[in-house]
Each structure stands twice: as C-alpha cells, then as structure tokens.
Amino acid sequence: MENRPPLPASRKTPFAKRIWNQRILVLMALPFFLWMVVFNYRPLVGWVMAFENYKPRTGMFGSPWVGFKWFQEFLGDKRFYEVLRNTFAMSFLNIFFGTVCAILLAVFLNEVRSRHFKKTVQTVSYLPHFISWVVVSNIFYTFLSSEGLLNHVLLSLGLTKEAVSFMSKENSFWGIVTVAQVWKDMGWNAILYLAAITAIDPQLYEAARLDGITRWGKIRYITIPCILPTIVMLLVLNIGNLLNSTGFDPSYLMGNDMTINYSQNLAVYAYTYGIELGRYSMSTALSIFNSVFSLLLVCTANLLSRKVVEGGIL
Amino acid sequence: MLWNKKAALFLALVMVLSIAAPMTSLAESARPVVTVFDFTEELNQELINKAPTILKMEEDLGIDLQIEVVSGISKEEKMATMIASEDYPDIMFRVDERMIEAGALLPLDDLLEKEGQHVLSAWGGSLNKLRYPGDAKVYWIGSPKNRPEEIADAGACLLVQYDVLEKLGYPAIKTPDDLYKAITDYLAISPDLNGTPYIPYGVWADSWGYNQTVNNPALWINGFTDDSDAYIDQETFDVTYFNTTDYFKTYLAFLNKLYNNGLLSENAFITKYDEFNSQVASGRVLATIYNAGLMSEPEAALRAAGMPERCYARFPITLNEDVKDRSQVYCESYDNGVGISVNCKDPELAMKVIDYIASNEGNVLFNWGIEGVHYDVVDGKRAWKPEVKDAYASDPNYRYQEGISFANWWPMYVGSMKLDDGDFASPANKEDFYKNADDATKKVLDAYGITCWGDNFDTTGTPTPYGYAWTLVIETGSDADLANAKANTLRHSMVPTIVMSKTEDEFNANFDSFVNQLYNDCKINLWEDAMHQAILDRMAIWGE
Numbered sequence: 001m002e003n004r005p006p007l008p009a010s011r012k013t014p015f016a017k018r019i020w021n022q023r024i025l026v027l028m029a030l031p032f033f034l035w036m037v038v039f040n041y042r043p044l045v046g047w048v049m050a051f052e053n054y055k056p057r058t059g060m061f062g063s064p065w066v067g068f069k070w071f072q073e074f075l076g077d078k079r080f081y082e083v084l085r086n087t088f089a090m091s092f093l094n095i096f097f098g099t100v101c102a103i104l105l106a107v108f109l110n111e112v113r114s115r116h117f118k119k120t121v122q123t124v125s126y127l128p129h130f131i132s133w134v135v136v137s138n139i140f141y142t143f144l145s146s147e148g149l150l151n152h153v154l155l156s157l158g159l160t161k162e163a164v165s166f167m168s169k170e171n172s173f174w175g176i177v178t179v180a181q182v183w184k185d186m187g188w189n190a191i192l193y194l195a196a197i198t199a200i201d202p203q204l205y206e207a208a209r210l211d212g213i214t215r216w217g218k219i220r221y222i223t224i225p226c227i228l229p230t231i232v233m234l235l236v237l238n239i240g241n242l243l244n245s246t247g248f249d250p251s252y253l254m255g256n257d258m259t260i261n262y263s264q265n266l267a268v269y270a271y272t273y274g275i276e277l278g279r280y281s282m283s284t285a286l287s288i289f290n291s292v293f294s295l296l297l298v299c300t301a302n303l304l305s306r307k308v309v310e311g312g313i314l
Numbered sequence: 315m316l317w318n319k320k321a322a323l324f325l326a327l328v329m330v331l332s333i334a335a336p337m338t339s340l341a342e343s344a345r346p347v348v349t350v351f352d353f354t355e356e357l358n359q360e361l362i363n364k365a366p367t368i369l370k371m372e373e374d375l376g377i378d379l380q381i382e383v384v385s386g387i388s389k390e391e392k393m394a395t396m397i398a399s400e401d402y403p404d405i406m407f408r409v410d411e412r413m414i415e416a417g418a419l420l421p422l423d424d425l426l427e428k429e430g431q432h433v434l435s436a437w438g439g440s441l442n443k444l445r446y447p448g449d450a451k452v453y454w455i456g457s458p459k460n461r462p463e464e465i466a467d468a469g470a471c472l473l474v475q476y477d478v479l480e481k482l483g484y485p486a487i488k489t490p491d492d493l494y495k496a497i498t499d500y501l502a503i504s505p506d507l508n509g510t511p512y513i514p515y516g517v518w519a520d521s522w523g524y525n526q527t528v529n530n531p532a533l534w535i536n537g538f539t540d541d542s543d544a545y546i547d548q549e550t551f552d553v554t555y556f557n558t559t560d561y562f563k564t565y566l567a568f569l570n571k572l573y574n575n576g577l578l579s580e581n582a583f584i585t586k587y588d589e590f591n592s593q594v595a596s597g598r599v600l601a602t603i604y605n606a607g608l609m610s611e612p613e614a615a616l617r618a619a620g621m622p623e624r625c626y627a628r629f630p631i632t633l634n635e636d637v638k639d640r641s642q643v644y645c646e647s648y649d650n651g652v653g654i655s656v657n658c659k660d661p662e663l664a665m666k667v668i669d670y671i672a673s674n675e676g677n678v679l680f681n682w683g684i685e686g687v688h689y690d691v692v693d694g695k696r697a698w699k700p701e702v703k704d705a706y707a708s709d710p711n712y713r714y715q716e717g718i719s720f721a722n723w724w725p726m727y728v729g730s731m732k733l734d735d736g737d738f739a740s741p742a743n744k745e746d747f748y749k750n751a752d753d754a755t756k757k758v759l760d761a762y763g764i765t766c767w768g769d770n771f772d773t774t775g776t777p778t779p780y781g782y783a784w785t786l787v788i789e790t791g792s793d794a795d796l797a798n799a800k801a802n803t804l805r806h807s808m809v810p811t812i813v814m815s816k817t818e819d820e821f822n823a824n825f826d827s828f829v830n831q832l833y834n835d836c837k838i839n840l841w842e843d844a845m846h847q848a849i850l851d852r853m854a855i856w857g858e
Contacts, residue, residue: 056397057417078835079800146581168584168810256584257520257806275394277799278412279791 050285056278063281070285080269086174087265091245093178095238101186103231106193107219122194125187133249140180140254141167168258177250177263189234196230197223232305240298243290266290345372346660348667349403350381353393353650354723356611357383358714365717366687367679375670377663388521402655404664408723410650411787414446414453419653420661421451429665432673433725444648447787447851455668455725456651459644464730465768466747470530470540470605471641473626476758477504478600480623484761487629490535490568497577497600507598515572516602517582518590524806529556531603532565534641535633539777542784543798544845551780553845555838557805558829564633569813570821583810597624603631606767607722617708622754628767640775642768647781652725668725674733677726681740683718695737703750730768744768779853786848793837794844800836804828 019026050070052063074080105125112118128136143149146163154160166172204222213221238245248267255263264272266286274283362368363381372379382403384392389408396402397416406413413419426434434441436458444452474487478500487496497514506512517527525542533540533556545554545561556562572578585593593599595615606628613625630639652671654664670676678696682689688702698706705712706719713720719741722728727739741750747766748759759765780786788794808828815821832838 055415056400057415079803146579165580165584168580257524258580258583258810260803260807272803273796273799276390277791277795278394278397278416279796280398282791 047284047288049281050288052281054281054284056280066281070282071289073282074269074273074286074289079264082261083264083266083269086251086262087243087246089174090177090251090265091242093174094181094245095235095242097178097182098185098189099231099235099238101182102189103193103227105186106190106197106227107223109190109194110197110223111215111219122187122190126191127187128184129188131184133253136180136184137250137253140176144176167254167256170259170262173255173259173262177246177254180254181246181250192234193227193230196227200226228308232308236298236301236305239301240294242297243294345376345378346663347378347380348405348664350379350405350407351396351403352381352383352721353389353406353408354721355384355389357720358711359383359385361711361714362717362720365715366684367717370679370684371667371670371676374675375666377667379667400657402657404655404658404660405652405667406655407652407721408650409454409653411446412790413653414448415790418655419453420656420658421449421453422455422654422665423452425654425661425665426452429662430669430672432669432676436672436725436727440646442856443646443781444651445855447848447855450855454651454653455672456648457723457725457728458672459646459727459729459731464744465642465771465773466730466742466744466766468606468628468642468767468771470526470534470603471771472534472601472603472629472631473606473609474601474629475597475599475624475626476754477623479627479758479761484758487631489632489634490565493601493631494568494571494577498575500600507596510596510598512600513579513593513598514577514600516590516594516599516604517569517578518585518587519583519806519810520586523585523587523590524802524809526605526608527602528565528569528809529562530605531631532556532562534603534639535565535568535631535637536561537632537637537640539640539643539645539775540782540784541778542782544783544786544842546778546780546783546849548778551846551849553783553842553849555801555832555842557801557809558832558838563825566809566812566825567821570815573813574816578813580810580814583813595619597621611710614706614708614710614712617752618710622752625754627758627762628770630771638775639772642771642773643775643777644773645777645781647785649785649787650723672725674735677733677739680717680721680724680726681719681728681742683716688716688718689741696741697746698741698750707750707752780849780856781852783845783849786845786852788841788844788848792844794841797837797840801832801838801841804831804836 013021046060049060049063051065051067052060053066053069054060054063109118109121112121141148144166145151146165150166151160151163155163166176200223204226205218208218208222243266246265248265248271251263251265251268252271255268270283270286274280274286359382362383363379368379368381380403387395393409393412397412397418400418402418406419409419422430433455437444437455440458441452444455446453472487472493474493474496478496479485481503482496482499485492485496487493501512501514517523519528529543530540533542538545538561541556543556545556545559546552547554569578573580591612594609594612597616597619606626609626616622616624630641632639652668654661654668658664671680682696682698683702685691685696689696689698691697702716702718727733728742729740730743730745731739733739738746744766747768748756751759759767762770764770788798805828808824808831812821812824812828815824
C-alpha cells in the first residue's frame with residue numbers, strides 16, 4: 001500500500017502505466033466488459049439483416065441487399081401508426097398508474113405498525129408478479145366473460161340489464177390491460193420504494209415529531225422528498241423502456257380479434273408480420289426502430305430529470 | 315480426518331457413478347437413434363413414445379425412435395424457430411414448403427428409388443402431385459389417397475346434435491333455413507340443458523377457427539370444394555379473395571340473422587379452440603358447420619360423460635335445393651407430409667422408417683394395431699376387439715396411448731381403402747363404421763336409413779384440375795404473403811362487426827367497407843395474382 005503513488009500524480013503518468021497501476025481493478029472489470037461486448041454489442045452485427053432480404057438458406061452474408069425497403073414498408077403502413085398509438089397509450093397508462101400505485105402502496109405500508117400485517121400484505125401484493133401472463137389473461141377472461149363473476153354481480157345487483165362481454169369491447173381494452181398490469185406488478189415495484197424508504201434517516205422523523213408534525217405531513221415533507229431520486233430514476237428507466245413497457249405477452253394474450261385495433265402493440269406487430277411470416281429482416285428493421293427511438297426517449301427523459309433531481313440520473 | 319476421508323470416498327463414488335450412469339444407458343440403446351418431430355398440435359408426446367405400436371416398429375426396424383411434438387406454442391412458431399436455429403431432427407412430420415424454402419429438407423427422389431418401394435407403389439402416378447413447384451422434386455410424403463374412395467365419415471359439413479333430430483322427429487335439414495327452423499323448434503321444446511343455456515349455433519373464430527367456422531361453411535353452402543380463401547374461375551383460373559364475394563356475404567347474412575335473433579353469441583368471435591372443444595364436450599352446442607374430423611375428441615368426451623345423445627349427425631348443407639353439395643368431392647392435392655432433414659446422418663434408414671409406415675404392415679399396425687392385442691381376424695377380416703372399440707370411442711387419449719388410428723397425416727391410407735390382402739386398411743371404413751358405432755349413433759343412422767355418415771354425401775361431383783386451392787404454395791414472406799396476412803388480420807377484426815350489424819343497411823355498408831379495405835389497405839390483389847400464377851405452375855407440373 002505504502003509504495004503506491006498518490007492519486008493526483010497518477011493522472012500525469014502515461015495511459016499504459018496507469019492501466020498497469022490499476023491492473024487489479026481492470027482485471028476485476030474485464031469479465032463484465034467482455035460480457036457486455038458479447039451479449040450487448042456483438043448482436044448488433046445482426047442489424048445488417050435489416051438492410052437485406054434475409055433468408056435462412058442464404059444466411060446473413062449471402063442474402064441480397066434491399067436498402068431501406070423494410071423501413072419504408074412499415075413506415076408506409078397505416079396499421080403501423082395504429083400500433084404505435086396503442087403501444088404509447090398502453091405503456092403510458094402502465095407507467096403512470098404502475099408508478100403511482102406502487103408508491104402509494106409503499107408509503108402506506110410504511111405507515112403500518114403491525115409487522116405481521118405489513119409482511120403479509122407485502123407478500124400477497126407481490127405474488128402476482130410471478131404468475132405467468134397466460135394464467136393472468138385466463139383469469140381476466142374468465143372473470144370478465146359474459147358468464148363470468150363480474151357480470152354475475154352486476155346483473156344480480158341490477159346495475160346492468162344484460163351480460164356485457166367486456167373482453168370483446170375495444171374501448172375497454174386499454175383499461176383492462178392497465179388494471180391487469182398494475183395488479184400484477186404493483187407489489188413487486190413497491191419493493192424498491194420500500195427499500196428507499198428504509199434508507200431514510202430516522203432522525204428526520206424524530207425531529208419532525210418533536211416539532212409536532214401530522215402523519216400526512218410526515219409523508220408529504222419527509223418520505224416523498226426523500227425517495228424522489230429513486231422515483232425519478234425508475235421513471236427515466238421506464239420511459240426509456242416506453243415502447244416495450246407493455247410487452248408481447250399482455251397484448252398478445254389478452255387481445256383478441258374483436259379488440260385487435262386497440263390491443264396490437266409493436267411487439268405483436270413485429271411478430272405477426274415479421275417472425276410468423278419468416279420475414280426476419282422486417283423484424284430486425286422494427287427492432288432497430290425500437291432501439292433508436294428508446295435511446296432518444298431515455299436521453300430526453302434524463303435531460304428533463306435534471307430539472308427535478310440535481311445532476312440527472314445517467 | 316477419518317470423516318474427511320469417508321466423505322472424499324463417498325464423493326468420488328458419486329462422481330464415478332454419475333459418469334457411469336449415462337454410459338450404461340448408452341449401452342442399453344445400442345440401436346441407432348432416429349429423432350422425429352411431429353408438427354401436430356394435438357399429439358400427446360408422453361403417450362406416443364410409449365405406444366405399443368411404436369415400440370413394435372422400433373423392434374421390427376431395429377431402431378430407437380425419439381418422437382417430439384409441438385407443445386406450448388403453435389406449429390407456425392415452432393417451425394419458424396426451428397428454421398432460425400437450423401436444429402432439425404432426422405424425420406419431420408407435417409412439414410410444408412417453408413421447410414423446403416429454408417433448405418431444411420433432402421430431396422427424396424433417389425432415396426425413394428433405393429429404400430421406398432412401398433411408398434412408390436402406394437403413390438403410383440400421384441407422386442407428381444407431391445413435386446415442389448420450385449424444382450419439381452419430392453421433399454415430403456403425405457397420406458396417399460390415390461384411389462377413388464367411398465367415405466365412411468364426412469369431413470367438413472353440417473353437424474346437428476342427435477337429440478335435436480330425435481326431438482323433432484328426424485327432419486331433413488338441407489338448407490340454412492331448415493337449420494334455422496330446426497334450432498328454433500328445438501329451443502321451443504327444450505330451452506336449456508339442466509339450467510345452462512344452449513349455444514344454439516357453434517362458431518369459434520379465433521385464429522384458424524375463422525377458416526373452419528366462418529370462411530369454409532360459406533364454401534360448402536355455395537357448392538364449392540375446399541378452395542379456402544380463394545374463389546376461382548374454373549375457365550380462366552382467375553382468383554378472387556373469397557371473402558370479397560357475394561357467396562361469402564350470403565353466409566354472413568345467415569350469421570347476422572342468427573345473431574339478431576339471439577342464436578349466436580358475440581363471444582363466438584373470441585372463442586378459442588380449447589374453449590370451443592369444452593363447449594362441445596359440455597353438450598351445449600346444438601349445431602355447427604364444422605370439420606367433423608375435429609369433433610372426434612370432444613365427441614369421445616361426450617360419450618365418456620354419458621351424453622352420447624349430444625354427439626353429432628353429419629349432413630350436407632347448401633343454400634337452396636338448386637345448389638349441389640360438393641363438400642366431400644375429393645380433389646387430390648397435398649400441402650404437407652413427412653420429410654427427411656438435411657441434418658439426418660443416415661437418410662436411408664430414415665427412408666426405411668417412412669417406407670415401413672407406407673407398407674401394408676405399417677398400415678395395419680398404425681390403423682388397426684397389433685393382432686391379438688387390438689384386433690382379431692374374424693372370417694378373414696380384421697375387426698377391433700370390443701374393448702378397443704369402446705375405449706377408442708370414449709377415451710380421447712386412448713388413440714395416443716395405444717398408437718392406433720391417431721395419425722391420419724402419416725404416409726398411410728385412411729378411410730375406406732383396401733390393402734393387397736383385399737381387406738380394409740383402416741377401421742374407419744364403410745363396412746366397419748356401423749359395427750363400431752355406439753347405440754345412439756346407430757339409432758340416428760337407422761332413422762335416416764343409412765349405415766354411415768358418408769352415405770349422406772355425393773362424392774361424385776367434378777373435382778378441380780388444380781386440387782384444393784388451400785394446398786397451393788405462395789412464397790413465404792413475399793408481398794403476396796404479407797397481403798394475405800394483413801387481410802387475415804382485417805377479416806378477423808371486421809367480420810364480427812359485419813355479423814353484428816343491427817340493420818340490413820348497416821350490414822351492407824360494413825361489408826362494402828370491408829371489401830374496400832381489403833383491396834386498398836391490404837393490397838389483396840397481389841395475393842390474387844400470386845395464387846393465379848401458382849395454379850398455372852401447379853397444373854404445368856402435374857401435366858394433365
């Protein structure tokens with residue numbers, strides 16, 4: 001330890017020497033660097049497929065070039081814009097209600113005194129996260145079908161005159177899918193906020209209590225401001241993921257022929273007109289669009305976040 | 315220390331054993347392994363691998379078959395992912411032109427000369443009809459139907475519950491109007507099934523159910539053969555997207571009438587395959603125009619549940635008495651079969667397996683089963699044992715468990731065809747149909763004075779020179795293919811709206827808008843042109 005030169009001096013040493021001096025750290029970072037290259041950068045080579053008419057038989061190096069044909073195709077397709085609208089709408093609803101509900105759940109749970117009750121609620125609320133979408137969609141279909149529980153209740157209370165087939169109403173699809181997503185992931189997302197809340201210095205609360213603060217005041221002036229950086233960070237990451245936020249599963253499994261104009265999202269579009277028809281190039285082109293768009297979104301969100309949290313997140 | 319030594323010894327032993335275990339299991343299966351994949355969604359992998367008939371084939375050929383089937387995902391997805399990974403097993407059942415385009419299949423022409431004598435003799439001159447239009451080679455082999463056949467059971471047709479017929483005194487149901495009357499008359503007598511409302515007319519329009527229960531019924535009532543999505547001018551072979559024609563509109567008008575009179579639920583358009591099967595198996599579906607072949611499992615479930623009177627009689631149905639039913643007219647053509655992959659190490663052995671299935675022996679084995687176990691020879695004719703007959707009719711899994719009459723897509727005969735010994739190749743033949751039928755079925759057959767459902771149908775109508783249009787090949791991923799995919803999405807979402815129109819004006823306006831979008835947004839004309847070309851190409855290869 002005592003032989004190592006002080007840090008400021010190392011800045012003036014040449015690059016190679018600096019690496020040598022920090023060889024242990026570099027070595028430690030190397031596996032992760034390689035991991036990132038192999039799994040995150042190497043697949044980008046596949047992007048060339050988006051500019052050719054890829055066929056498995058001729059492979060990536062033998063398929064003919066087609067330029068921007070695939071991009072032109074989906075940008076010129078009327079349905080694509082419908083799909084984009086659905087993707088944005090569903091993702092926005094999901095992020096907004098998902099975040100708000102998770103924060104509320106975390107904050108309220110934090111106020112609960114009974115440890116057992118708190119643990120039970122927490123476990124019960126995050127369990128749905130582990131249920132597969134196939135099961136979730138079946139639960140919703142059964143629950144909302146015209147012979148399902150909800151219709152039964154509505155009919156017996158006399159609130160509706162005849163059974164409504166909720167799953168076949170295109171206007172209600174975004175709502176249903178948002179409820180399903182919030183139900184499924186609210187508890188899971190709340191864990192992060194709960195963790196952030198436990199990191200708050202208890203002295204703050206104690207000081208506030210001495211000043212005679214109300215419970216609401218405690219939430220409003222201590223809890224929320226203290227977890228704000230966490231909230232903003234998760235929001236920025238979520239916005240970067242806006243196009244994928246409502247993934248393939250909910251849209252594909254909960255959607256059906258009668259709601260398809262409102263249920264189809266980008267992932268399903270890429271699947272239906274790409275993979276399923278063996279048009280891998282088209283799927284690749286869509287995924288490039290998706291990646292570039294997401295990158296722009298995440299940068300914009302980060303810029304905006306600087307206004308809320310000092311220094312931004314990324 | 316001592317403990318450590320013991321532990322070390324124990325660990326060493328475990329390691330040795332764990333290495334030795336797979337080696338001994340390798341030694342056991344000294345027979346060459348042939349990997350098989352069957353792209354059939356209803357097959358039961360666990361049962362079929364242990365089926366006695368499969369074991370017998372393994373014994374006879376000295377091989378070890380490892381059969382895998384599609385599960386969890388659709389056939390299309392599995393095929394696409396398999397192509398993307400290029401991880402093909404030796405033999406693949408139910409492959410189509412996508413595998414050929416991907417370069418996954420070996421051409422079989424030379425192999426057939428060497429090891430495929432039974433296949434060649436079963437197919438005869440029909441082998442031409444298997445040739446891929448791209449290079450005129452044979453890549454896969456389907457189930458041969460190259461002899462004129464008398465049908466024992468129908469394919470797609472009108473299905474009406476026995477109980478409906480019995481309560482109404484076995485009326486003649488020939489047209490949609492007759493059907494409408496029968497359903498309403500029956501509902502007047504019997505408004506529900508033990509408190510649960512009936513589903514008067516069965517439709518499931520999710521994914522491929524659209525073709526089965528919406529598109530195809532419109533073909534049958536207009537007297538067409540199974541040209542699926544195409545309406546084809548029989549002189550010029552010009553193709554029109556069938557859903558744009560007035561023929562199709564007529565059927566939608568019938569569905570519209572059912573809907574507006576509360577006989578068709580809007581749920582029908584989001585019903586999935588398994589959901590529909592369970593609706594049928596609960597006995598609630600009174601009638602439907604559907605593929606009778608797809609009914610065999612839910613019907614077995616109905617019999618097992620003690621409701622044999624809820625099974626279905628098969629009838630032809632046409633718009634009016636002037637239209638001649640051609641639903642069962644056989645237009646020989648094929649769109650899938652069994653092929654050998656380019657990854658296969660021993661293609662000749664793989665061909666031996668296929669040839670075995672096509673032989674007389676294979677036909678008997680996989681249709682009838684094993685002599686003494688599943689069937690006996692009575693008066694020189696094969697006959698299923700009574701317990702086999704009953705189990706087959708009432709247990710949906712029995713066919714896979716025993717490996718008998720479960721795979722009508724394998725390269726063997728199905729239906730009323732005869733083997734070289736002069737006896738039928740399969741129990742699903744005209745003579746055995748009545749013998750193998752249950753009492754409820756016999757009662758209905760007797761009432762209509764027939765011995766099998768096939769008697770209700772005229773199979774002598776004119777076949778088309780190009781076979782069935784649904785077997786035609788369009789290049790995967792081409793613009794025409796994309797147009798068809800888009801049209802498919804559109805019709806799935808718009809046809810329910812058309813059917814649920816409240817007034818005639820609304821119905822007409824919705825239909826016009828549908829046709830308009832098919833041509834302007836989906837560019838379905840690209841598909842029409844490609845299909846026209848495909849017909850011409852096929853007729854050139856078949857060489858009339």
